[in-house]
Amino acid sequence: MTGTRPDIDADSAPHGAEAGADAAAVPLRAALAENLAGQGVLDSPAWRSAVETVPRHRFVAGFYAPSGHADGLTVWEPVTARAAPARWLETVYSDTTLITQFDGDEPDWTHPAARLGGAPTSSSTLPSLVVQMWADAGLADGHNVLEVGTGTGYSTALACQRLAGTGEVTSIEVDPRRLEQAAGALYGCGYSPDLAVADGLWGYWPSAPFDRIVAACSVRRVPSAWLAQTTPGGRILTTLSGWLYGYARVLLTVTGSHIAEGPLLPGTISFMAARRHERPAPGNPAHWAHLTSASPAREARHAPTRLDEATLTGFFARFLAQLAAPNAQVATQPVDGGRDVRHLLDVTTGSAATLTATTGGGYNVRQAGPRRLWDDIETAWDAWDHAGRPGPEAFRMRIDQDRQTITNPHFPELTFTLP
Template identity: 70%
Template sequence: MTSTDHDAGLDDAGLDVDAAAEPLRRALARHLADHGLLADSRWRRAVETVPRHRFVPGFYASTGRRDEQGLPVWEPVTEQIDRERWLASAYTDTTLITQFDAEEPDWDDPAPRAGGGPTSSSTLPSLVLRMWLDADLEEGHKVLEIGTGTGYSTALACERLGDYGEITSIEVDDRRLHQAANALYGIGYAVNLAVADGLYGYWPHAPYDRIVAACSLRAVPVSWLAQTRPGGKILATLSGWVYGSARVLLTTAVDGTAEGPLLPGTISFMAARAQERPAPGNPADWDALTRSAPGRPARYAPGRLDEATDEAFFGRFLAQLAAPNTQQLTSPDGDTMHLIDITTGSAATLTSGGDGYTVRQAGPLRLWDAVETAWDTWDRAGRPGPETFRMHVQPGRQSITHVGSNDLDFLLPVTEPAPTRTSYH
């Protein structure tokens, strides 16, 4: 699994780039060490060794401008366009967007683009490291990584484990995996790669000691439990259609269940593609559902969903748990916010006026009532952080509960069937 000479087979220009990257890697390692992420010398060596620029032939940077339709304009950055900017960016602790709308760019001749949803990126190194550190990789582990992406995080894990572990990494996008494979194998990392939907795990190399997801999920696939050894760990990011996120570290049991704490911090990943938010339709149609419904004063302004604090970030996740199939639509002027549930036809509309907001609700579920109840209970409890919650997973049922309180219990949306038991346990 160890790498070979990183410069092998490169031309003179490539050698110059690799030489210029060495001090940038050391500087990145110092930055991460200053933030307490490289206490383990084996991880520091990995950061100082893995050439991130080999995994990012290009990325899109925001121009800060919008086109005539109001869409944000993105410009490509490659070695050919601006070598200094491209190389420096590769060794900053930032996420580099490499794909929009599942459309793979031609990095030999990339074009600017407007709008779109990011569907692949090279995640900021500090987040990648925190992910691997939380998973507690050790020599001898068999690891399944869900979401290869560019392959940079895979390379770090390969470098850390060396010849004393086995890593399998799967990616649903065949073009993404092809590029990652070229980089990983070109450098010399012996890793198992496959095009596969991570929601089903990857049976051929199971059972695993660790399953680590580099994408967010609405619920933990039960197949992952069946593919993890008893006592093994699953690290996943939970999210949904309101884009609230929390991480969980589960430990599997012999009976096919798993349990573990939510982890602190405000980490988020792109959604697993099969679980991305469905198109919501025309906001005016949802507005029409609630227009004739009776209104009442809202106890909270909708802006609480968008506050930029760690505490509010977790509050958004709790709101999402309270109304798990909900999406948020906000008017361009910010005066009207809709919560909609396309699975039940429920909707809540909040409009500003006077001293606060009025909420009108329609359909079988009272979405804003559910959010307010969750926030009321959370506020009364002193707004406890994610580390005071635990997740319990069993076939057909997944829940998140607050330790010491029965008033903050939530069920996650589970729709997949339980897999057939295997002999791994």
């Protein structure tokens, strides 16, 4: 049973600088709650109370902040309570995602070092999104909940505080060092969820069945174990992603054995991929270019720069491209003369497409292999444009045994099968 103890007892009460941070955090938590309420995120007094109560700073001993560039890479500066207490505490209680780990390398926050580049592998997600996810999933009193991806434990603590002993929370994490730190913070704050080091793609049978499964990572397809471990009428909230780094959230209701259906949710977010769903290394782009070099060229109807549009519409266009070519990824190759050359590569079939900028501002495309990757993407974009570019909320996902599809009910040509 999930227990909460918002007031730390005498034996575990913080002392010295830590106690000072606890006291200074109280008004900052109130301000954060007010900020989230203004955004319309806190839809109930119970969630507002959770944000005002859970001490996020106890879950973030340090984080990395960008501080410039060197050799074309971002310099990441560690920010900790010891080195910069005011900056650390103020940032922790802002509505910001805090990067806490790169490349699976757990930092020593007592003696942290700056980093040059790297791939983020763990973070404390911005509070507004954490609360929104729990609220979208419909977390309510009495629920048995599985969280996939404990991370720092802050999201776990919010769920424990919200249920306040009326339900059960299980949280699993694939990284044992990350879970160890999260466990220390959770238990130190008086929360007692069930925690385990486990691969989240398999769910967690010992605590099943669940009323809600919420994933703090992204997946290429919804694992069948999640459906098997969800009660009939229960819900699964996760983020779909892929090797083109397109993202969309989906809220599924399980209606039968390995059958579920539900809408994509509006907006866009990005979550780190479940580690077994990360894209594979494609190799040297020049080697892939050799596959397309003898193929005939045609003028592309859509420029590959459409994959880069940093707007809500652009983000969903990337997700649709990913649905159309689910095993494709993008690589670039430096070419003399400054031309923009991009390669779409499919390591599963050996298909490739090379798009080269022309002097007239367009692009030529050459394709090879069993899949015409750019043809597939352009066909999807043509249909989407013709439909008036409906947003993610106009699409639904259905799972029926091993088949997972996303479709627009009003435009059947916008139907895609997940890999």
